[in-house]
Amino acid sequence: MMKVSSILLVVGALALSACNNPDRYGAGGAGGAGGIGGAGGISSGALGDPNDPNSLAYFQQTIGDKVLFAVDQSTLTPEAQSVLAQQAAWLNNHPGNTAIIEGHADEQGTREYNLALGARRASAVQQYLIAQGVAPNRLQTVSYGKERPLAVCSDEACYAQNRRAVTVIGAGAGV
Amino acid sequence: MTFPARSEQQNADPCNNPEGAGCSPVPRNAASPRHIAKGYAPMLRTFIAAAFCGLALPFAAASEPLHLELGVGVIEPLPFAAPTFVAENPGAAEIAQAITQVVAADLAGTGLFREIPSSAFISGVTSFDAPVAYADWKAINAQALVTGAVAATSDGRINVKFRLFDVFSDAPLGDGLQFGGGQGDWRRIAHKVSDQIYARITGESAYFDSRVVFVSESGPKDQRLKRLAIMDYDGANVQYLTDSSTIVLAPRFSPAGDRILYTSFETGFPRIKLMDIATVSARALAELSGNMTFAPRFSPDGGTVVFSLESGGNTDLYSMQLSSGQMTQLTNAPSIETAPSFSPDGSKIVFESDRSGNQQLYIMSASGGEPTRISFGEGRYGTPVWSPRGDMVAFTKQNAGRFHIGVMRTDGSEERLLTASFLDEGPTWAPNGRVIMFTRETPGAGGGAQLFSVDITGRNLRAVTMEGAASDPAWSPLLP
Numbered sequence: 001m002m003k004v005s006s007i008l009l010v011v012g013a014l015a016l017s018a019c020n021n022p023d024r025y026g027a028g029g030a031g032g033a034g035g036i037g038g039a040g041g042i043s044s045g046a047l048g049d050p051n052d053p054n055s056l057a058y059f060q061q062t063i064g065d066k067v068l069f070a071v072d073q074s075t076l077t078p079e080a081q082s083v084l085a086q087q088a089a090w091l092n093n094h095p096g097n098t099a100i101i102e103g104h105a106d107e108q109g110t111r112e113y114n115l116a117l118g119a120r121r122a123s124a125v126q127q128y129l130i131a132q133g134v135a136p137n138r139l140q141t142v143s144y145g146k147e148r149p150l151a152v153c154s155d156e157a158c159y160a161q162n163r164r165a166v167t168v169i170g171a172g173a174g175v
Numbered sequence: 176m177t178f179p180a181r182s183e184q185q186n187a188d189p190c191n192n193p194e195g196a197g198c199s200p201v202p203r204n205a206a207s208p209r210h211i212a213k214g215y216a217p218m219l220r221t222f223i224a225a226a227f228c229g230l231a232l233p234f235a236a237a238s239e240p241l242h243l244e245l246g247v248g249v250i251e252p253l254p255f256a257a258p259t260f261v262a263e264n265p266g267a268a269e270i271a272q273a274i275t276q277v278v279a280a281d282l283a284g285t286g287l288f289r290e291i292p293s294s295a296f297i298s299g300v301t302s303f304d305a306p307v308a309y310a311d312w313k314a315i316n317a318q319a320l321v322t323g324a325v326a327a328t329s330d331g332r333i334n335v336k337f338r339l340f341d342v343f344s345d346a347p348l349g350d351g352l353q354f355g356g357g358q359g360d361w362r363r364i365a366h367k368v369s370d371q372i373y374a375r376i377t378g379e380s381a382y383f384d385s386r387v388v389f390v391s392e393s394g395p396k397d398q399r400l401k402r403l404a405i406m407d408y409d410g411a412n413v414q415y416l417t418d419s420s421t422i423v424l425a426p427r428f429s430p431a432g433d434r435i436l437y438t439s440f441e442t443g444f445p446r447i448k449l450m451d452i453a454t455v456s457a458r459a460l461a462e463l464s465g466n467m468t469f470a471p472r473f474s475p476d477g478g479t480v481v482f483s484l485e486s487g488g489n490t491d492l493y494s495m496q497l498s499s500g501q502m503t504q505l506t507n508a509p510s511i512e513t514a515p516s517f518s519p520d521g522s523k524i525v526f527e528s529d530r531s532g533n534q535q536l537y538i539m540s541a542s543g544g545e546p547t548r549i550s551f552g553e554g555r556y557g558t559p560v561w562s563p564r565g566d567m568v569a570f571t572k573q574n575a576g577r578f579h580i581g582v583m584r585t586d587g588s589e590e591r592l593l594t595a596s597f598l599d600e601g602p603t604w605a606p607n608g609r610v611i612m613f614t615r616e617t618p619g620a621g622g623g624a625q626l627f628s629v630d631i632t633g634r635n636l637r638a639v640t641m642e643g644a645a646s647d648p649a650w651s652p653l654l655p
Contacts, residue, residue, distance in 0.1 A: 072533070074488070100443075107598065107616070108573070108598075109557075109573070110514070110527075110534075110557040110558050110571050110573070110600050110601070111424060111425060111558075111600065111601065111647070112425070112469060112470045112483065112513045112514045112527075112557070112558065113511060113513060113514070113527065113529075113534055113557050115424075115445060115467070115469050115470075115483075115485075115513075116483065116485060116490040116511040116513050117511070119466070119467055119485045119488055119490060120488045120489075120511070122488070123487055123488020123489075124488065126488075127488075140444075140466075141466060141488070142443065142444050142445070142466075142467065143445065143467060143485070144422075147399065147401075147422055147424075148397065148398075148399075149396060149397050150397065151397075152395070152396040152397050152619075152620040153619060153620055154597070154618035154619050154622065
């Protein structure tokens with residue numbers, strides 16, 4: 001009896017950490033809000049169960065649909081590459097889906113430059129996914145520059161969340 | 176240092192006015208107007224200051240014509256009196272008062288002039304043609320006196336006359352003028368009166384009868400709603416050109432002021448659009464390739480657009496002939512090239528590039544080729560805009576966590592920062608190249624954008640009076 005229950009506990013802990021993990025990038029902008037609620041999670045009604053590897057919720061939360069960048073950089077960090085490898089695997093397993101990669105910048109820059117910088121970031125993600133075998137014609141890029149911040153404070157805590165590229169899975173396909 | 180052609184025309188022929196408000200000389204007053212030698216007297220007179228200080232009057236003071244030299248850092252605004260324009264019939268009373276207020280606000284708003292309140296007046300002006308009581312205006316130190324009269328006709332038109340007097344020379348400054356137009360044109364007519372006064376006293380063309388196209392903003396910071404709007408330079412008469420269903424950015428006027436270029440996310444991707452202002456109809460520029468196009472500007476002849484085109488993550492500069500749609504690639508580098516702006520003669524383009532490692536300003540031929548870097552100070556330089564006079568470039572500078580609006584000569588010398596804040600960006604020049612308008616954004620979740628203006632000497636920083644948040648201003652040429 002004792003043995004069985006301790007195994008169950010370990011499995012439970014693993015499940016919890018798997019649910020926590022996708023919120024590393026603060027999907028809600030509040031930094032780690034949500035998560036532990038388990039399978040219910042965020043928007044599970046529309047997006048499916050984040051534990052279902054075929055769901056959009058799995059792509060957005062379990063894998064993570066965002067990667068972050070350093071100030072004025074479009075180089076992919078090791079963490080970003082790890083997320084993108086999983087994004088590519090998901091896309092390769094779901095050939096019916098397309099994706100638009102949105103590039104964003106924080107507000108510490110001029111409008112035009114930030115548009116161009118966001119395009120660099122989106123393109124870096126696109127190139128990485130293509131290198132992982134995703135067909136180029138399934139991937140589009142767009143830059144929002146500093147027009148659509150995720151976090152609205154004017155500190156590095158928010159800026160770090162806003163320097164991002166988001167892989168948005170095409171609507172109407174799959175799930 | 177040359178003036179653009181339109182400024183010369185404006186100075187030489189103030190009555191050349193094909194549409195709208197017409198103007199013609201008013202019959203002369205008793206005293207005959209004198210020719211004012213432009214640039215003869217370098218400074219604001221010291222007559223009154225000397226008198227107050229009990230000093231002997233400088234010998235030539237009383238005979239020097241009224242003149243304000245721009246660009247030398249005016250310290251003391253020139254005091255003027257603008258008694259309420261005479262209503263020549265009862266229906267004109269309200270409009271006469273409103274026009275007088277706009278004229279006074281135009282002049283005082285420059286920071287170069289100071290309005291003397293009517294409570295200080297010794298004598299009033301009840302008749303436009305009555306002789307001027309110079310002594311009464313001298314006594315309150317009114318160096319310039321503006322008088323006017325307004326008549327309203329039964330068919331909905333107004334006739335506005337004005338005269339400008341050099342009080343301490345006991346003489347008019349230039350001829351009287353009259354402007355005619357519809358009652359709805361009263362603000363424009365008031366601005367035209369102000370333009371004349373400014374031009375006569377400074378010897379340079381003015382900027383009051385002009386408009387500004389901008390982005391009107393509303394909604395929270397992470398879901399900002401943006402729409403194109405146009406207004407008078409002073410924030411009055413706001414009209415919207417688009418709805419707020421899609422993000423729009425950075426509108427720019429055509430040289431004739433009849434069209435605007437801007438960037439729209441209407442298709443889901445940033446694309447340049449061209450709008451005819453009169454019909455408020457817009458079409459996409461027919462770029463042949465590229466993922467995203469933005470940062471457009473007209474050439475001085477209005478026939479060419481220079482812009483940024485991004486492809487595969489790399490942004491370069493291109494030009495397109497509007498008539499043929501023919502596109503030319505102007506730069507070819509792995510760096511970001513954006514924010515291009517033509518020189519007034521159309522021969523060169525100033526732009527920003529991060530080819531050196533961060534944003535700096537460069538100038539190249541309008542047909543492309545090897546650029547010359549002009550910015551070398553600390554920090555990053557972006558959004559360069561060539562001045563209408565051709566002698567300077569305005570820019571946004573980012574350094575040590577602060578943003579500045581600045582100007583430098585086109586060879587990069589004489590850099591001067593005019594502002595400093597959390598986020599200032601996107602300068603645009605007044606038609607006469609003496610004032611810059613720009614966007615100032617405040618920090619934080621509740622932060623927002625507002626339009627400000629500043630003199631190119633760095634004085635007279637002020638918010639443009641208008642309702643709501645606004646960004647990305649672009650100043651029109653002086654209206655005809």
